[in-house]
Amino acid sequence: MTTAPETDVAVGQTFLPSYDDDAPQPQPRESLGRPTPDEQFLRVGTWVSAVGLAWLITQQLLPLPGLTWFLVTWFACVLLVTTVTAGISGGLVEVRDRVAGTVVTAGAVIVAAVLVSAIVFVVIRGWHALVHPNFFFDDMAGVGPKDPFDRGGVAHAVLGTLIEIAIAVAITLPLGIGTAVFMSEVGGKFARVVRTVVEAMTALPSIVAGLFIYTVFIVALGYPRSGLAASLAIAVMMLPIIARAADVVLRVVPSGLREASLALGASRWKTVWHVVLPTARPGLATAVILGVARGIGETSPVLLTSGNAQFFVTNPTDGVMNSLPLLIYSTVRSGEPAAIARAFAAATVLMLMVLVLFVTARLLARPKRTKKGRRPRRRSAVEFVQADPLSEMGPVGPAPSSYRNTQEYQ
Numbered sequence: 510m511t512t513a514p515e516t517d518v519a520v521g522q523t524f525l526p527s528y529d530d531d532a533p534q535p536q537p538r539e540s541l542g543r544p545t546p547d548e549q550f551l552r553v554g555t556w557v558s559a560v561g562l563a564w565l566i567t568q569q570l571l572p573l574p575g576l577t578w579f580l581v582t583w584f585a586c587v588l589l590v591t592t593v594t595a596g597i598s599g600g601l602v603e604v605r606d607r608v609a610g611t612v613v614t615a616g617a618v619i620v621a622a623v624l625v626s627a628i629v630f631v632v633i634r635g636w637h638a639l640v641h642p643n644f645f646f647d648d649m650a651g652v653g654p655k656d657p658f659d660r661g662g663v664a665h666a667v668l669g670t671l672i673e674i675a676i677a678v679a680i681t682l683p684l685g686i687g688t689a690v691f692m693s694e695v696g697g698k699f700a701r702v703v704r705t706v707v708e709a710m711t712a713l714p715s716i717v718a719g720l721f722i723y724t725v726f727i728v729a730l731g732y733p734r735s736g737l738a739a740s741l742a743i744a745v746m747m748l749p750i751i752a753r754a755a756d757v758v759l760r761v762v763p764s765g766l767r768e769a770s771l772a773l774g775a776s777r778w779k780t781v782w783h784v785v786l787p788t789a790r791p792g793l794a795t796a797v798i799l800g801v802a803r804g805i806g807e808t809s810p811v812l813l814t815s816g817n818a819q820f821f822v823t824n825p826t827d828g829v830m831n832s833l834p835l836l837i838y839s840t841v842r843s844g845e846p847a848a849i850a851r852a853f854a855a856a857t858v859l860m861l862m863v864l865v866l867f868v869t870a871r872l873l874a875r876p877k878r879t880k881k882g883r884r885p886r887r888r889s890a891v892e893f894v895q896a897d898p899l900s901e902m903g904p905v906g907p908a909p910s911s912y913r914n915t916q917e918y919q
Contacts, residue, residue: 551594555611559586584615628860635854644854649819654840654848663855665821666836669736670862672825673815673832674805676740677747681800685751686786686793692752693759694781704756710749718745719810727814734816736825739832742810747800754799758792759785794874798867805863808834833859 544552563583567573573582588608595607637658638644644662652661688707692700722742726732762785770780786793816829817839833855840852 551598555590555594556587559583559590562586562590587611587615631853631856631860635850635852635857638851638854639857644851645858648821649836652819654843654845656847658847658850661851663833663836663851663858665818666831666833666855667858667862668821668823669815669818669830670805670832670834670859672823672830673736673740673743673811674801676737676825677743677804678797678801680740680744681747681751682797685748685796685800686755688748688752689755689759689796690781690785692756694777694785707749707752707756711753713746713749714809715746715807716809716813718742719813721745722810723813734814734829735827736815736822736830739811739815739830740825742814743804743807746807746810747804750803751796751800754796755789755793758789758796761792762788791871791874794870798870801866801870802863805866806834806859808838811835812838833862 560583563579563586566586567579567582573579588611591607591611592604595604632639641658643659645667646664647660647662648665649661649663688703692704692707719742722738722745726738726741727734732738766784766788767780770784771777775783811832811834815832815835817835818829818831822828822830837852837855837859840848840855843849
C-alpha cells in the first residue's frame with residue numbers, strides 16, 4: 510500500500526511546498542517592467558504589419574494620397590491589430606491594457622516628432638548665418654538687413670538676455686519660493702486668497718505685464734527704458750509660474766517628514782529650511798526652469814520697456830538694452846531674406862541658451878553622492894522576490910537549502 514506524498518511540510522508555523530527534482534521550476538522574469546522576447550516581437554510586429562495594411566488601404570483600395578492620410582490610417586491599423594492580437598492571447602483586461610499602452614506610445618512619438626521637427630526647421634533656416642564665427646561674437650552696430658553674414662552678430666543680444674534673466678531670477682526666486690512656502694506651510698484664509706491670485710496670474714498676458722511696468726516704472730516714476738525695466742516686466746511674468754509650480758512641489762513632500770522633525774523639537778522654520786526644502790530641491794529646480802523658459806522668450810514686455818540697441822550695453826540702468834527675442838522680432842520685420850535667416854539663427858541660439866540653463870539647473874539640483882562618489886544602488890524587484898528570508902534563518906535556526914528530506918530538519 511503506497512501513500513500519496515505529502516505536499517506541504519510544517520516548518521514552525523510556516524507551511525512550505527515540497528518540490529520534485531524532475532519538475533520544471535518556474536523561471537523568474539529578469540525585470541517586472543521589461544517585456545519578454547515574445548512580447549517584444551509581438552509589439553514590433555504589430556507596428557510593422559500596420560504599415561503594410563495602411564499602404565494597402567491608402568494606395569490600393571481607397572483614394573487617400575498624401576502622408577497625412579497614411580499616418581492616420583497607420584495609427585488606426587495599429588489599434589486594430591493590437592486589439593486582435595491582445596484578444597487572442599488574453600481577455601478584455603489585456604485588450605484594454607494593450608490599447609492604452611499603444612495610445613500613450615503614439616502620443617509620446619507625436620510630441621517628440623513635433624519637437625524635433627520644430628528644432629530642425631529653425632536650425633536649417635538659420636544655418637547660413639550660424640556657420641560664420643562672427644555671428645556669436647559681434648554686435649549689429651552699422652550692419653543693415655541686406656549685409657552679408659560675415660558681418661554682425663548676436664553677442665550684444667545674448668549679453669542683454671543673460672543680464673535681464675539674471676536680474677529677473679534674483680527677484681522672483683526668493684519671492685516665488687517664499688510665496689509657495691507661505692501657501693503650503695503656513696496656510697490659513699489669506700493663503701487661500703494668495704493661491705487664487707497666483708493661479709489667476711499664471712494666465713496673465715505678457716503685454717499686460719509690459720504695460721504695467723511701462724506705466725508704473727517709466728511713466729509714473731520717470732525712469733528711462735532700460736534693461737532693468739525689462740527685467741521687472743519679465744519678473745512679473747515669471748513670479749506666478751515659479752510660485753505655483755513650487756507650491757505643487759512642496760505639497761507633495763510627505764507630511765511624515767514634517768511631523769518627525771517637529772517631534773524631535775525643531776521649530777517650523779528649521780523644519781522648512783532643513784527638511785522640506787532639501788527634499789523638494791529637484792522639484793524647485795524644475796519650477797525655476799519653467800519660469801525662466803517663460804520669461805526668456807517674451808517679446809512684448811521687452812519691446813515696451815527696454816528699447817532696441819544694436820551695440821553692447823553692460824549697464825542695465827543706462828539706456829536701452831537689446832535681447833534675443835527683441836532682436837528676432839526686429840530682424841523678421843525687415844522682410845529681407847538675409848535678416849530672416851539671422852532671426853532663425855538667433856532663435857537657434859536662444860534654444861541653446863534654454864538648454865544650457867536647463868542642464869545647469871538639473872545638475873545643481875541632483876541629490877548628493879555618497880563618500881565613494883557613487884549613489885546607493887537600489888535593489889530590483891526580482892532581488893526582493895528571490896531573497897527568501899527562510900533560506901537564511903528559520904524559526905529556530907539556520908534552515909537547510911532543501912526541504913525534500915524533512916527528517917534531517919526535524
